[in-house]
Amino acid sequence: MASPGLSNASLAQIEALLVPNAQNSSQSSEFIPQLYYALHQVKKDPNSSANSLETATSSIRHRLKQCKSHIAESEECRALLSKTPEEWESALQQRQKDLALKQQVFARLEQQVRDLQGQ
Amino acid sequence: MSTSMSHRNPGHDRSDSVENPLSKVQVYNDICEFEETLGKLVASVDRFNPDLELTRTLIEVDKRLYKSLECLPKYDEIDTRARALDEEHRHTDEKTVRILETLTECGSDLNALPMLEQVEFERETMLKQREKVFTDVLLDYAMKLAKFTHVPPTFDKGTVGPNNFVWPAEDAMRRGMLAIASLRASEDTNLQEKQASSEQKSSEESSEKSSEKSSENNEAQNDTRSAETKEEPIARRPSFGFDESGAKDHESEKADDDIDLDLDLFNSEEF
Numbered sequence: 540m541a542s543p544g545l546s547n548a549s550l551a552q553i554e555a556l557l558v559p560n561a562q563n564s565s566q567s568s569e570f571i572p573q574l575y576y577a578l579h580q581v582k583k584d585p586n587s588s589a590n591s592l593e594t595a596t597s598s599i600r601h602r603l604k605q606c607k608s609h610i611a612e613s614e615e616c617r618a619l620l621s622k623t624p625e626e627w628e629s630a631l632q633q634r635q636k637d638l639a640l641k642q643q644v645f646a647r648l649e650q651q652v653r654d655l656q657g658q
Numbered sequence: 659m660s661t662s663m664s665h666r667n668p669g670h671d672r673s674d675s676v677e678n679p680l681s682k683v684q685v686y687n688d689i690c691e692f693e694e695t696l697g698k699l700v701a702s703v704d705r706f707n708p709d710l711e712l713t714r715t716l717i718e719v720d721k722r723l724y725k726s727l728e729c730l731p732k733y734d735e736i737d738t739r740a741r742a743l744d745e746e747h748r749h750t751d752e753k754t755v756r757i758l759e760t761l762t763e764c765g766s767d768l769n770a771l772p773m774l775e776q777v778e779f780e781r782e783t784m785l786k787q788r789e790k791v792f793t794d795v796l797l798d799y800a801m802k803l804a805k806f807t808h809v810p811p812t813f814d815k816g817t818v819g820p821n822n823f824v825w826p827a828e829d830a831m832r833r834g835m836l837a838i839a840s841l842r843a844s845e846d847t848n849l850q851e852k853q854a855s856s857e858q859k860s861s862e863e864s865s866e867k868s869s870e871k872s873s874e875n876n877e878a879q880n881d882t883r884s885a886e887t888k889e890e891p892i893a894r895r896p897s898f899g900f901d902e903s904g905a906k907d908h909e910s911e912k913a914d915d916d917i918d919l920d921l922d923l924f925n926s927e928e929f
Contacts, residue, residue, distance in 0.1 A: 546738060547734050550730050550733055550734050553685065553727070557723070558724075570720055571716075581703065585706070592704060593700050596700055600696065603689050603692065604693075607689055607690065610680065610686045611680060611686075617679055619733055620683045620686070621679070621682035621683055622682070624729060624733065631739055631740060635743065637747070638743065638746055
């Protein structure tokens with residue numbers, strides 16, 4: 540799951556909060572193994588108040604809330620994640636076409652200026 | 659025991675609201691779903707009634723969440739490409755603005771230049787105007803010459819004298835009402851003289867036809883009438899007619915004209 544490092548700060552923040560063993564991650568455990576271990580502790584000593592599942596999963600819920608608030612506050616992150624990669628691909632292709640059209644206009648204008656200079 | 663359908667997509671339930679901009683963010687929806695399912699599972703375990711279906715749902719949601727998180731590098735790449743494209747678009751727009759400004763300046767410069775037809779028309783107009791000699795130029799030149807030249811010897815000054823004017827002379831205008839009154843007085847005296855002479859002639863003719871006796875009385879009467887007629891001009895004012903006195907006056911006026919040359923009654927150089 541570890542990536543070589545994300546250049547986008549918002550994405551890197553999400554990765555650090557949710558993805559274990561990420562480069563900047565302080566959290567090194569996945570959710571399911573952590574839950575399995577907590578359930579095992581509860582099953583082993585169900586009457587112990589220290590082995591409450593609520594307490595054991597509090598760190599997971601804290602990480603989830605941090606991630607949610609980060610996405611909700613970052614407009615750039617919301618705009619980026621609101622489209623699927625396929626939708627983004629088509630949008631980028633359209634932008635590329637628009638840019639190519641502008642460059643074609645420049646090329647035509649340059650040719651016209653050269654023709655006028657030749658006259 | 660709750661059904662799996664009831665909490666399968668809590669994020670989608672929230673996303674149904676149009677106002678929530680986070681509804682399209684799949685990672686956010688997965689996190690919300692995971693959080694909700696986890697809360698339900700913890701509640702069921704704490705009530706010593708664990709729901710295995712919730713654990714299966716939690717595992718599925720976890721898979722979906724990590725699958726979405728696997729797309730983060732793709733999103734990062736997309737973000738990099740989008741930033742690069744935005745930068746290129748920005749450069750292109752700036753270049754377009756510069757080009758448009760330059761083209762506008764060139765257009766205004768070209769519009770400021772005169773057109774070929776206009777230049778030819780102005781040239782023809784100037785050439786036509788050069789062929790003409792304006793009165794201002796002529797008068798300026800004449801005024802320059804007038805400072806150093808005199809009236810031509812062949813020019814008759816009398817032809818432009820006040821006597822030939824249609825308006826009264828300067829001295830007559832200066833005299834004003836006195837001159838008019840004197841003219842009227844002279845006209846009255848002339849009329850009286852004419853009447854007197856006509857009466858005298860008629861009386862003479864009648865007296866020749868009448869008896870010789872009354873000739874002495876008539877002669878005496880004629881003497882008295884002639885005396886009266888002789889006395890009348892003495893009482894009259896001097897007329898301005900062309901008689902001797904008028905000639906004398908004219909001579910005196912000529913003398914006055916010679917004296918009043920400084921009054922600029924008539925300046926022949928102005929014509």
